[in-house]
Amino acid sequence: MPVFGDTSSRLYLFHAVAVASVAALLFGPAPRLSAQTPAEILARPDVQSAMQAIKTNEPHFINEQIRICEISSPPFHEDKRAAELARLFGEAGLKNVHIDHAGNVLGDRPGSAPHPHLVIAAHLDTVFPPETDVHVTREGNLLKGPGIGDDCRGLAALLALIKAMNDANLKTRGSLTFVADVGEEGLGDVRGMKELFGVTLKDQIDDFISIEPGEANRVTNGGVGSYRYKVTFTGPGGHSYGAFGIANPANALGRAVAHIADLQVPTTPKTTFNVGRIGGGTSVNSIPFEAWFEFDERSPDTGSLDNLDKRFKAAVQEGLNEENARWKDKGKLSVKVDQIGVRPAGQTPMSAAIVNTASESIKALNFGEPEFSAGSSDSNVPMHLGIPAITIGGGGIDNGAHSLNESDDVTDSYKGVQNALLIVLSILQ
Numbered sequence: 134m135p136v137f138g139d140t141s142s143r144l145y146l147f148h149a150v151a152v153a154s155v156a157a158l159l160f161g162p163a164p165r166l167s168a169q170t171p172a173e174i175l176a177r178p179d180v181q182s183a184m185q186a187i188k189t190n191e192p193h194f195i196n197e198q199i200r201i202c203e204i205s206s207p208p209f210h211e212d213k214r215a216a217e218l219a220r221l222f223g224e225a226g227l228k229n230v231h232i233d234h235a236g237n238v239l240g241d242r243p244g245s246a247p248h249p250h251l252v253i254a255a256h257l258d259t260v261f262p263p264e265t266d267v268h269v270t271r272e273g274n275l276l277k278g279p280g281i282g283d284d285c286r287g288l289a290a291l292l293a294l295i296k297a298m299n300d301a302n303l304k305t306r307g308s309l310t311f312v313a314d315v316g317e318e319g320l321g322d323v324r325g326m327k328e329l330f331g332v333t334l335k336d337q338i339d340d341f342i343s344i345e346p347g348e349a350n351r352v353t354n355g356g357v358g359s360y361r362y363k364v365t366f367t368g369p370g371g372h373s374y375g376a377f378g379i380a381n382p383a384n385a386l387g388r389a390v391a392h393i394a395d396l397q398v399p400t401t402p403k404t405t406f407n408v409g410r411i412g413g414g415t416s417v418n419s420i421p422f423e424a425w426f427e428f429d430e431r432s433p434d435t436g437s438l439d440n441l442d443k444r445f446k447a448a449v450q451e452g453l454n455e456e457n458a459r460w461k462d463k464g465k466l467s468v469k470v471d472q473i474g475v476r477p478a479g480q481t482p483m484s485a486a487i488v489n490t491a492s493e494s495i496k497a498l499n500f501g502e503p504e505f506s507a508g509s510s511d512s513n514v515p516m517h518l519g520i521p522a523i524t525i526g527g528g529g530i531d532n533g534a535h536s537l538n539e540s541d542d543v544t545d546s547y548k549g550v551q552n553a554l555l556i557v558l559s560i561l562q
Contacts, residue, residue, distance in 0.1 A: 171490060171559045172497040180558065183301035184551050190296055191547040195276075198289035198543075199269045202281050207265070211236055211257040211315045218257065218288065218313040225295045227311060235328035236315040241308065242298065244561055249307035249339040251560050253294070253553065254511055255287025255527070256317035256325065256343075260535045274544045282346030282531030282541035286549075288313060290344045290527040293550045294557070307561035310334070317511050320361070322474040326514035340487055340521045340560055342553070343511040346534065346541060347526030349548035350500045352491045354523050355507025356516040358438050358478025359431040364389070364449055366456075368466040370415075370422030380460040382424035383413060385468070389452025390426065396444055403507075404432035404441055427473070433507040435478045446470060476509060479516025487521040487560065494555040500548055525553060 174180055206214040218238045222230045227240030238257070259280035261267070269278030291311055297303075314325035330338065345353075366382035366389075390408055398404040406429065413424030430445060432438040453468045481488055483505070492503045508524060515522035528549025530542040 169559070169562055170497075171494040171555050174558050174562065175497050175555055179301050179303060180555075183297045183303055183554060186297045186300040187293060187550045187554065188547045190293060190300075191550075194289045194293040194296075194550075195543050195546065197292060198281070198285050198541075199271065199276060199278075201288055202269050202278055202285035203267050205263060205265070205267050206257050206259050206280070207261060207263045208258055208319055208321055209316075210263065214257045215313065215315070221292055222295075222311060222313075225292065226299060227295065233328060233333040235325050235333075237325045237329055237333065238313040239333070240311045242295070242305075242311065244305040244308040246306055247308050249560060250310065250337055251307060251340045251342065251557060252310045252312055252329070252334065252338050253291065253342045253344065253557065254312035254314050254326075255291050255345075256284045256314050256511060257288070258315055258318050258321055259283070260318045261537075265537070275540055275542050277538065277540045279537055279539055281539055282529070283534045283539065284317070284345055286346045286527040286529060286531065286541055286546070287344035290550050290553060293547075294553050297550065297554060303558065305558065305561035307339075309557060309561060314511060320474055322361075323476055323511060323514055326511045330514050330518060330520070338515065338520060341512060341515040342487075342522070342556065343524045344527045344549070344553060345508075345510055345524050346529065346531035347549075348530060349498075349526055349528050349552045350495045350503050351526035352488070352495075352503050352505050352523055353508040353510060353512065353525075354481040354483065354485075354488050354505055355433045356477070356479040356513035356522075357431050357433045357507050357509040358435060358513065358517075359429055359474065359476040359509065360438065360442055360472065361430075361474030362428045362445075363425055363471045363473050364428060365423060365425040365469045365471070366453065366466055367423050367469070368420075369464045371420045373418045373420055376420055378460060379420060379463040380456050380466045382421050382466055384459075385452050385456035385466050386411070386413070386424040386426055387452075388455050389449045392448035392451050393428070393445060396441070396448065398441060399437055402432055402434040402437055404430075404434070404437045406430040406441060406445065431509070433478050433480065438478060476513050477517035479513055479518075479522075480507075481512075481516055481522055485521050487523055487556075490559045491523055491525065491552075491556050494552055494559060498548070498551060498555060500552060525549070525556070527553075
C-alpha cells in the first residue's frame with residue numbers, strides 16, 4: 134500500500150545525508166557554538182522574564198481559549214476560525230501571515246538565520262458537525278464545551294507563546310513558524326500537515342512540535358498510523374418475500390464483519406481495528422441493493438498495520454464469497470473497498486535531540502517526570518518523513534475529548550506554555 138511521502142522522503146533524506154557526508158569529508162564538521170542546556174537557558178534573565186509573562190498573561194489566554202472555541206470549526210469548514218487566527222497572528226507581529234491552499238494559517242518569527250527552522254502548530258478543526266452548540270461554560274478553572282481542550286487549548290498556547298516571546302524581546306538564531314492547521318481530526322486525514330510538508334514548506338522544516346491538550350509533562354514521540362475504508366456490498370435487491378433467495382448485501386456485510394471480529398492482532402506494538410459505522414437498505418421489507426460499513430485500523434508500526442490490512446481485505450472477500458455461494462443460482466454480489474483515510478505511522482526515537490530536549494526542559498522546570506507515549510496527531514506526518522517531531526501537552530487537564538461534555542481544567546495551564554517556550558529556545562539557540 135502506498136504511504137504518504139514514502140518515496141520522496143527517502144530520496145530527500147538520502148540526498149541530505151550524501152551532501153552532509155561529502156561536506157564533512159572535504160571540509161570537516163561545520164563549526165558551531167557550544168549549545169546551552171535547557172536548564173542553562175532557563176537561568177537567563179530574559180527567559181525568566183518571559184516565564185513570568187506567561188504566568189501573568191494566562192488569564193487573558195484562558196479567555197481567548199474560550200472565545201476561539203465558540204467560533205465553530207467543523208470538519209472541512211475551519212475558515213471562520215482560521216480567519217480569526219490569521220488576524221491574531223498579524224496583531225501579534227508575526228511576519229508573512231497567510232493562509233495556504235489547504236487552509237492552514239502560517240506566521241513567521243524570523244531568527245538571525247533561516248535554520249534551524251522550527252514549526253510549532255495546533256489544529257483548528259474539531260470533530261463536531263456544524264449544528265453543534267459550541268457555547269463554553271466556566272466554573273472556576275473548569276471549562277466545558279465541545280473542543281475546549283482539543284484543540285482550543287493548543288491554539289491558546291500558541292498565542293500565549295508568541296506574546297511571551299514578544300514581551301521579553303527574545304531573539305533566536307533559528308527561525309520559528311507558527312501554524313494553525315486544518316484537517317487533523319477524523320476524515321480530515323491530516324490534510325493540513327500533508328499540504329504543509331508536501332507543498333507549502335516542502336523541504337524547509339528541520340523540527341516540528343504540535344500542541345494538543347494535556348499536562349505539561351506529556352510528550353508524544355510515536356505516531357499511531359491508521360488506514361480507513363468504506364466497504365460497500367451491492368446486488369440486485371428486491372422484495373423481501375417475492376425475491377427471497379437472492380444474495381443479500383446485508384448478509385455479506387454481516388459475514389465479513391464476523392470474520393473481521395475474529396482477527397487476532399499483536400498487543401506489542403499495540404494494533405487495533407474497529408467497524409465504526411454501518412448503513413444501507415431502503416425498507417424493512419426490501420432486500421437491500423447496497424450495504425456498507427466503515428472500518429478503521431491502527432498501529433504505530435507500519436509493518437503491523439500492513440499485515441492487518443491484508444487480513445482485513447481477505448475477511449471482506451471471504452464474507453462476499455460465502456454469501457454468493459449460499460445463493461449461487463440467484464444473482465451475484467460485488468464489493469468495493471474505498472480508502473477514505475491514510476494517516477502515516479512513524480516515530481521519533483528516544484535518542485533524538487528533540488526528545489532529549491523536551492525531557493530536559495520538563496525536568497528543568499520541575500514539572501515531574503516526562504511521560505512518553507504514542508498517539509495520533511499532526512506529528513505523524515513529519516515522523517513518517519524522518520523529520521524530528523513531537524507532540525506536547527498545552528497545559529491543564531482535558532477530559533471527555535470528542536464528546537459534547539468535553540472539559541478542560543486550566544489550573545496551572547500556563548505550565549504547558551512555559552515548557553513549549555523552553556523547548557523552542559533550546560532548539561533555536
